[in-house]
Amino acid sequence: MAVTLDIARGNANAQTVSGIPVTAPAPAPASAADDRPTLIGLTRDELADAMGEIGVPEKQRRMRAAQLWHWLYVRGVSDFALMTNIAKDLRQQLDARFTIARPEIVSEQISVDGTRKWLFRFPPRGAGRPVEIETVYIPEEGRGTLCVSSQVGCTLTCTFCHTGTQKLVRNLTAEEILSQILMARDRLGDFPDAATPQGAVVPSEGRLVSNIVMMGMGEPLYNFENVKKALLIASDGDGLSLSKRRITLSTSGVVPEIARAGAEIGCMLAISLHAVNDDLRDVLVPINRKWRIRDLLDACRAYPGLSNAKRITFEYVMLKGVNDSDADARELVRLLKGIPAKINLIPFNPWPGSDYECSDWERIEQFADIVNRAGYASPIRTPRGRDIFAACGQLKSASERMRKKDREAVAAGA
Known part of the structure; x- marks a missing residue:
């Protein structure tokens, strides 16, 4: 029996849903004791x-x-x-x-803007206890985007990101990555002969899950083989049949794996940049201490298939008084010169304990104007699902890895 978590506590408008709606067939859940291979x-x-x-x-x-x-x-x-x-x-x-069987749904939440967030539970698989991850569906006019997780927790400790406060528990398997897509399509009625739940906010026509972004919990390129396997199955023309142009992999800058992602997966690439100099990026995105901005951008310039039709998306979270000046905008333009790119400006999404504030809207618009005048598309991402902590940078689960001796004790008892 799924348990509803009170993640939306204090928000009278957010909806929290548990169980399976009568308008959708109930997918068979995996049993915690089921040791059959999938x-x-x-x-x-x-x-x-x-x-x-x-x-x-x-x-x-x-x-x-x-x-x-x-x-x-x-x-x-x-x-x-x-x-x-x-x-x-x-x-x-x-x-x-x-x-x-599908994974267990621990909870399903629906934002006032129609965004949905699921908390899924998977078997321990070396973690000592069952693990949980979050997946988010964002409905828009003409498309529905699923934000998929690749790890339980994260190793990168980006200081503006809530997921970065959760230590890495383990990588997700290819099955667990794919299961997020399958579960979302189940819940939305996006398979043949399935019914969409009454009142669900979904695109008015076409596939309900039309786009996949590997932007959930974890760093996808630190789980390369499982992510690759899952995305190749997701893009197979005789199966889920998602176009590789509608699959975007986001990395914080694991430079040695970027060329492999282009050559072996062939999906769209997004870079979590967030700063225009190494000193600041060392703080915001600590992986920068290993691979500097110059190394990262060189890897982007060499990305297989890069063209004006296959641009790289650079993600830039807007932090008040930190990285949002006119000088930052001009330096961003200079850094990206010669790279077919667009820049997504992301208003910072607050979470408990964060030290940052979102830039004022007027400041974000001025920043965008400078970038746009330089010839780069610079959309300002509309915050979605903030009321249920489903927005960019807000995902996190309560899973923790058991200590080695405790895992051994559990295994011995089993």
């Missing part, structure tokens, strides 16, 4: 190998893998019993050996 997140070849494990003849394995792929990523089923073009005895074998 089929979600496997490549086609790995699915074929899994079919061999239950005795499917070699000549049939690729065909069965294709059937499973269709049911998982086109139809969105989470129960083998619903796979009607697979023989009943094979479905029973699959169910006995594997799982395709």
Whole structure:
């Protein structure tokens, strides 16, 4: 039974929802004690190998893998019993050996602006206890953007980011990354024959989850292999079929992995820049002490496929009296010269204990004018979901990694 967390305490307008609405079919949740391996997140070849494990003849394995792929990523089923073009005895074998269950929803919150935030719970997988992450859906006219997490916690300690106050617990698996997309589509009725919950704020036409941004909890390039595997499955034309131009990976500047992301994943790139000199960026984004701004921008200039049609997005949080002067704007333009880019200006989203304030709106607009006059698109991101702590930089869960001796004691008891 899902438990509702009072994250929206003190906000009379925010809605907190628990359980499964009657307008949407309930996806089968994963049992905490279920030790069956999952089929979600496997490549086609790995699915074929899994079919061999239950005795499917070699000549049939690729065909069965294709059937499973269709049911998982086109139809969105989470129960083998619903796979009607697979023989009943094979479905029973699959169910006995594997799982395709969804994670547990701990809570679902709906902002006054229609933004949704889910808290999902996953198995320990080395952390000693079950772990939780947050995922956010942002509905807009013509598109619906899902902000996906890649890690439980984060190692980067960016001082303006709430997630940075949570120590890294563990990386998410490819299955857990994909499950965030599957769960969002379940909850919104975005799979064939599914119903959208009554009153949900969603795009008026087209796919409800049309864009993916790896901008949730964690640094995606510190979990490269799992993120790569998940995004390649998400962009597969015979499955979830999300265009790589609608998938954006955001990094704080893990320079050695940037070229790999372009070559091996091929998605859009976003850079969390936030400062125009190394001294300030060392404070705001401490990874800068390892890879300086010059190194980061050199990697951006060499990003595979970079063009005016495939620009890099530079994210710049507006901090009052810290990085928001006219001189900062002019230096930003100078730094980005020659890079096909747009600059997203992000009004700082407050969180308990933060030392920063958001720049005044007039100051943000003046900053944007300077950047725009230099020829760069410089949209000011409208804060979404602030009332439920779902806005950029506000995500965090209560998960902590158990000490090694405690994890060993739990494992011994099990």
